[in-house]
Amino acid sequence: MSADIRVVIVDDDFAVAHVNRAFVDARPGYAVVAEAHTGSDALAAIAAHRPGLVLLDVYLPDLGGLDVLRQLRAAGDDVEVIAVTAARDLDTVRQARLLGVRHYLVKPFSGASLGERLDEVRRGIVADRAAPRATLDQRAIDQVIGMAPLRRASLPKGLSAVSLQRVSARLSECATDASAAEIAQSLGMSRVSARRYLEHLVATGAAEVAPRYGSAGRPEHRYRRPAATG
Secondary structure, rough: OOOOOEEEEEEOOHHHHHHHHHHHHHOOEEEEEEOOOOHHHHHHHHHOOOOOEEEEEOOOOOOOOOHHHHHHHHOOOOOOEEEEEOOOOOHHHHHHHHHHEEEEOOOOEEEEEHHHHHHHHHHHHHHHOOOOOOOHHHHHHHHHHHOOOOHHHHOOOOOHHHHHHHHHHHHHHHHEEEEEEEHHHHHHOOHHHHHHHHHHHOOOOOEEEEEEOOOOOEEEEEEEEOOOOO
């Protein structure tokens, strides 16, 4: 594809929008054409620039991100959308899916996570433009509707993707926070192994860690999912 994919970034936080803009602009095949910090500005920017992709926050000060998306779809705009938001409730996620969001990233997320989604979106757009009338097989269909598995970032030596998913899922089930020992006991693995996976989640932005000081001895590290910030 000769032309870069035009991107509009929508986020009420100016600092976050600038960071995302710099990251997307540095990604081969993409060019940010506008930033918007409200829902009404988002609609105006999308109408003016006709982007191929929108990075869309859900929490906006006037018109929510999903309402922006509803208006776009009602007008027949099928622009690709990656939701980048702190919203993690089930209803919001379901509505985003029904409105055609291609990917849904919960803040804070790593640059690697966003990069993988950008690469997948670009592959889909390139395929659409190259053969818009082609008959598709199941693999191609899955890719078009966003079901193609993403290329996983390399894990540190000794960590497995399956175990990482188990630890990640167990941490998500915790009402507050948990120690490596608690996670290890619930999953039937060693505390040392559980801690390595938890520290990897922290390093990639998928978890947070904080010490808890008891009455005596060394502080215990407690892990949790990142708190929603906006």
